[in-house]
Amino acid sequence: MKAMWNSRLKTMHPSSNTNLESSSEKLIDQEPAPSGINARKLILSKLSGIITGFSIGFVCWLVVLVLGLTPGADFSSYSNFIPAGIVGAILGGTRFRFINYIAVSMLALLLLIVGFTPVVRQPALALIAKDPLEKADAVVVLSAGITRDNHLGTIALDRLLTGLDLIRNGFSGTLVVTQIASNGNAAEADQDRLISLLPGHPEVHRVGIVLTTHDEGLQVKALADKMHWKKIILVTSPLHSTRAKAVFEKVGLKVISQPCVYRRYSVEDFEDPSGRKRFRWRALDHPYDKITVFSDLLYETMAAKSYRRKGWIN
Numbered sequence: 001m002k003a004m005w006n007s008r009l010k011t012m013h014p015s016s017n018t019n020l021e022s023s024s025e026k027l028i029d030q031e032p033a034p035s036g037i038n039a040r041k042l043i044l045s046k047l048s049g050i051i052t053g054f055s056i057g058f059v060c061w062l063v064v065l066v067l068g069l070t071p072g073a074d075f076s077s078y079s080n081f082i083p084a085g086i087v088g089a090i091l092g093g094t095r096f097r098f099i100n101y102i103a104v105s106m107l108a109l110l111l112l113i114v115g116f117t118p119v120v121r122q123p124a125l126a127l128i129a130k131d132p133l134e135k136a137d138a139v140v141v142l143s144a145g146i147t148r149d150n151h152l153g154t155i156a157l158d159r160l161l162t163g164l165d166l167i168r169n170g171f172s173g174t175l176v177v178t179q180i181a182s183n184g185n186a187a188e189a190d191q192d193r194l195i196s197l198l199p200g201h202p203e204v205h206r207v208g209i210v211l212t213t214h215d216e217g218l219q220v221k222a223l224a225d226k227m228h229w230k231k232i233i234l235v236t237s238p239l240h241s242t243r244a245k246a247v248f249e250k251v252g253l254k255v256i257s258q259p260c261v262y263r264r265y266s267v268e269d270f271e272d273p274s275g276r277k278r279f280r281w282r283a284l285d286h287p288y289d290k291i292t293v294f295s296d297l298l299y300e301t302m303a304a305k306s307y308r309r310k311g312w313i314n
Contacts, residue, residue, distance in 0.1 A: 046093050053092020054085040056100040061085075063107040067114060068295015114294045115287035124284055124293045127300055128267060129241040129257040136256055137229035138174040139166045140220055142236040142244060143210060146180065151190045154263065155237055160194055162260035163235045167202050171233060176223065178216045179208030213240075213247050214312045221251040233258050238267045239296040243304050246313035265289035 061084035064070060091100050114120055141163035145153035152160065160177065167175055177191055188206070195204060205227075207219035224232065231254045236244045238259040245257040259267070266289055270281045284293055307313045 049092040050089045053100050054089035056104050057085040057088020060103050115291045120290045120294050121284045124297045127239045127242045129245045131256045136172050136231040136233045138176050139163045139172045139233045140176040143178040143180045146187045150187050152187050159260045164198050174203040176205045178210050217247040217251045238262050239300050265292045
């Protein structure tokens, strides 16, 4: 009876049997992929994420240094490329790799805003304090970075050359230079070589070793009181000039602020010297200038807040 019933079912639904048989054949034919291939794909995917993450971390730290987002950075900051790359590589090998893409995108956006919009120009120019020049008792040149072999860095060189030019043009016969230490030594010998190039023999005073602009103000004030000076010409970098003048005035000195001729970026408008007006450049208008000045702007803004908090400036 059962056999007859099965026979009738097959007769009534022949297509069902055919579909079942074909489905079974397909399942048998589809063999599972070897686990070794999947493992290789997973390893390659992880390795790709790690390499990409390391590259992103490296680039992120480069942008951080270019924009000066690490105020007061020195040579040791450049060794942080490797740790930044390692952090990026660790993130790149996990599901948190999206953090790498967010970080590099935000830094790229900041770089574009700083370099290709006018947001930096006016705040930076507002920090430059330049007074009408007149004769004074002394020209005071503030210190800056020193190379590892105890030569003046480019910023310190710009400041000293401007001070020597003021002496040469008769605004004072006395030069005061401040000194900072590097590797236990100062750049006194390099200063002397440059001063010796000046015709005549100006009276030279040195103060230091100093660590801050406030230290410079206190030591120059002590020297001014001893020498009975009434007025000084203060030479420093353009964006440092406002804070430096405020510090020196706070300690009781009468100051004529004269920013140095600066070679890192252009802080003055420039026109065709022939008078034909073939070209004209605005100060801090080029992307390179704006990106470079951004680090100084950031540093000076933070330093001014710190100095006000300590009572060193008003």
